[in-house]
Amino acid sequence: MSEYQRLFLVTGSTMRHTPALQRAVAIAEATGAALHITVFIEDFDFMGLISGSGKFRETCQQENQKWLKDEADLIRGSGIKVSTEVLVTRNALQEILRHVEEMQPDLVIKDVQHESALKRVFITPLDWHLLRECPVALHLVSEVRCPLPRVIVAAVDPSHPETQITGINDRIIQAANGLAMQCSAELHLLYAYDLSLTHISDAGAGAVTMPGFSSDVRRSLHKSFMALANHYGVPPERQHFIAGPPTKAMADFAAHNRADVIVMGNAHRKGLDKLVGSTTEHVLYQVPCNVFAIQGQADQ
Known part of the structure; x- marks a missing residue:
């Protein structure tokens, strides 16, 4: 039996044949999962400044209902069980989370909503909220180069296990492996380590001044990474241990290896770093592939 029984596609009022829709349909067809599609129309309160705004909302809702009905009929032609809904709301995040709680889908699929860096300074993007709260x-x-992913990368971090959310690396690999098996994709394991951060974290013990410190730390991290990879049977040619700041290193790896999906935890460690934006949130805008985030289920 497939791991996926129910998929939930979140889309907006101006979106039509988007990458997320293509991916959702492909996964549903491959796994036999039921697909529920909700178009969320954000209902902004214009304080009566725009004449006929109520009529505009009604027209927008009707157009989306018609498009969604026609699209659902085409999807059903592929043997997929699909249900649809058009919802006008003033709080898309709250409604998405309410739907997730009621539906209990195995996977939520959504197009990345690209926001400028300046806008992100003042407004937390909806995608970031979902990464933190879904x-x-x-x-x-x-983007989708193929309807189904062909190269899936599990991004892990075996360093400093005492500060990690318990079992997060295992959940990342299991989720990536489950997706790879259902999509007949390659599973790769990636650890992008940043020795400069390791130096800072260990500086209090004076280890940063010891000869050969960097080499010793690298060997220790590599050993931990290989143990994790071998435990899950990832072959050596699909184990990638690379140096550099995680976001840039992952971006370079994804570009050079045509990775389709990077699987990450929505938070990897305990503590205050989660408040300033996780690596996963920054990867969303800088890595040229799609993100698959799993809940940390933290020991908070």
């Missing part, structure tokens, strides 16, 4: 796996899609 209680089930979340697949944020920016």
